[in-house]
Amino acid sequence: MHPVRKKRLLVILTIALILSAAVGLVMYALQQNINLFFSPSQVAMGEAPRNVNIRAGGMVVKGSVKRNSDTLAVAFDVTDFQHKVTIEYRGILPDLFREGQGIVAQGKLKDDGVFEATEVLAKHDEKYMPPEIAEALKSAQNSTDESAESVQSTY
Amino acid sequence: MSWAWFHKLGSPKWFFSWSKSWALPLFCVGCVCLFVGLVWGLAFAPADYQQGNSFRIIYIHVPVAMLAQSCYLALGVAGFVFLVWQMKMAPVFIKSMAPVGAVMALIALVSGAIWGKPTWGTWWVWDARLTSVLVLFLLYMGIIALQNSLDDLVLVNKAAAVISVLGLINLPIIKYSVVLLETLHQGPTFTLTKKPEMPPEMWLPLLFSVIGLYCFVAGLVLWRMQTEILKREHRSNWVKQEVMEHGL
Secondary structure, eight states: OOHHHHHHHHHHHHHHHHHHHHHHHHHHHHHHHHSSSBOHHHHHTTOSOSSSEEEEEEEEOTTOOEEOSSSSEEEEEEEOSSOEEEEEEESOOOTTOOTTSEEEEEEEEOTTSOEEEEEEEEEOOSOOOOHHHHHHHHHHHHHHHHOSHHHHHHO | OOOHHHHHHTOHHHHHHHHHHHHHHHHHHHHHHHHHHHHIIIIISOOBTTTBGGGGGHHHHHHHHHHHHHHHHHHHHHHHHHHHHOOTHHHHHHHHHHHHHHHHHHHHHHHHHHHHHHHTSOSOOOOHHHHHHHHHHHHHHHHHHHHHHOOOHHHHHHHHHHHHHHHTTHHHHHHHHHHHSOOSSOOOSOOSSSOOSSOHHHHHHHHHHHHHHHHHHHHHHHHHHHHHHHHHTTTSHHHHHHHHHHOO
């Protein structure tokens, strides 16, 4: 390679290296702040500030959703499979809100550890499948849970 | 290894005649694949078990989002080649590619917002993935603005190449934001190491529209480069000859 080009190549590579190191360090330092929400473990550990507007997220625990029959008030637990946080919300939940699915809630963590949400967003995972397959998987799952005999009938 | 092809690519005259035979076929193949992929995906592929039909926007969102990143990667490589080898064709490529990439990034942002409203419940959220793609769009706009605001071609070429190379740092941030950080955007469905989290009747049409959009953009950019070459080389003899023989 021509010496001039070689020099330019080295200069550019050095600049690129220094720049990526700088950006990497900035990202590392900001990691806590770049995360969109606090996980239930972080809340349990006391990392989430109280009584300020934050976001908390996690998987909605199966069977934990309690709806008030007269109002739009709803309470449910979210988990990251280590800790749980109870979220209270008054309003219309997104269509994809389901037990066993992820959500992100915006609101305040009260002193009693209950999270009072002003907005609930549904987080969906990266899995996609047709309804029939999901149905088949579900019934296969149920039948293995209940008895081994019925498995053959579902196939 | 012979570097002849590399030096040939740097010659506007050679590139012009070479690209003439590639632009139209690439563009046509792209259109056909894109048509097949979109019709198949939007009308015939099965609906999702959670999201129903609203998931079908994936057949638009994922290809344009991939292109938005790939176009920028190409810009960065071209900028690097220009800064080291001073290749004449690299700025031509950056000039032709930047607006196409900007359009892709914009469509990715808009289609993502349209998808986000029914599924997440919001048009926009400042999570790491969405914000870094917005930065990508702004980088494209910066390069375009720079190219149009300065008259000195030497300066423009150099400045656009520098921004293109520096902006590359954003690409790993976009890619890994959903893996390393907590975001509202879901993780990648397709990875190199694992099976896709989607059955073939869903990803086959997606594959068609992705390949189709790549070919479509390649053809489009080759055409735009030809125009740019004619503009920049309008004083040279071979361009005069070309125009005399084939017309404009």
